[in-house]
Amino acid sequence: MIVGAGGHGREVLDIVEAVNAVRPAWRFLGFLDDGTPDADRLARRGAVHLGDTAMLRDLDADYVVGIGDGDTRRRVAEAAGDRAAAVLVHPLASCGADVELAPGVMVAAGARITTNVRIGRHTHVNCNALVSHDCRLGEFVTLSPGVLVNGTVTLDDGVLLGTGAIVTPGRTVGRGTWVGAGAVVVDDLPAGVVATGVPARVRRER
Ligand SMILES: CC(C)(COP(=O)(O)OP(=O)(O)OC[C@H]1O[C@@H](n2cnc3c(N)ncnc32)[C@H](O)[C@@H]1OP(=O)(O)O)[C@@H](O)C(=O)NCCC(=O)NCCS
Incomplete structure (x- = not known):
């Protein structure tokens, strides 16, 4: 269900x-x-x-x-309590070697997850999103369509990347932060804020 x-x-x-x-x-x-x-x-x-x-x-x-x-x-x-959720990966998505998807993870068509990636519970990777090598994604993260998450990025629990956002290599986005559609994250972002633009700047607290 x-x-x-x-x-x-x-x-x-x-x-x-x-x-x-x-x-x-x-x-x-x-x-x-x-x-x-x-x-x-x-x-x-x-x-x-x-x-x-x-x-x-x-x-x-x-x-x-x-x-x-x-x-x-x-x-x-x-x-739902202790019940583990299913993992769903669309057959037109690709997951490379050494990728761990926790219960509840959903990977949509066209998404690409490369190698040495860990994705936490109930995180959603929507259509045509990229998660490159050595990334760590927490729980309840949302990658909107077409986002590009470069290598060695960390997205803490509850992060939202809006449609088409880019996170450059090695950056960390703090817990619960929302990154606006089309933004480019070139610096680490703190927890609990909304950031937009190119380069992404904190606009407000969440
Ligand atoms: C960033 C975001 C969360 C801001 O939402 P919000 O706080 O409700 O912002 P508002 O719509 O009230 O707009 C506030 C200001 O931010 C600007 N703004 C909003 N989103 C922006 C964006 N992505 N990039 C640049 N500026 C943005 C607005 O133009 C407005 O500017 P102003 O104050 O100069 O008029 C939202 O606009 C967004 O991009 N969400 C991602 C949605 C998405 O991709 N969903 C995926 C569905 S699958």
Whole structure:
């Protein structure tokens, strides 16, 4: 089951279906969502809304959190308790040697992860994102489409890189910091800020 039936959750279903097209691996039960998902959009996918996220503890099935916001992913994972989430890697993504993906990691189509990379729980690597050699990504990190994370970069827990952002080699981005779309990180960034621009500068506290 996928937690979150919005746009990102349905993209995660794409990954489940693409994996199954190569090798049947999952039987998709449906979505959990605390809101009112768009019934037409789910029907077009042949998917059902099983109920709210409180059901996560009771249903005996693998899960992934299909929610773009890292803080919300963290809350859902905490509500799930000790249960380990599934790892999803789109068949059109590539992972090199010596890559570790923790439970709940999602890697979308076109993403590239090279070598000696560690990625923490429930981190999402979206379409066409690059994570180069020797990087360390914490938990609940979000790499938006098209980001370029060069070698030996550290992204602490909860970091968001906006669409098309670039992190130059060896930089560290502190816990919970958001980097705006299109920004280029050339210096280390502290925890808990929003940074934008080229070069990326701290704009405000989060
Ligand atoms: C950086 C970001 C988090 C800022 O959000 P925010 O604090 O709500 O910012 P606002 O929209 O209120 O804009 C505040 C100012 O920052 C500027 N700004 C916003 N995003 C910017 C960006 N990416 N680069 C440069 N400037 C940006 C705005 O133009 C505005 O400037 P002004 O004060 O001179 O008018 C957001 O704009 C962003 O880039 N998010 C990433 C979204 C994304 O890629 N999501 C992926 C979905 S898959």
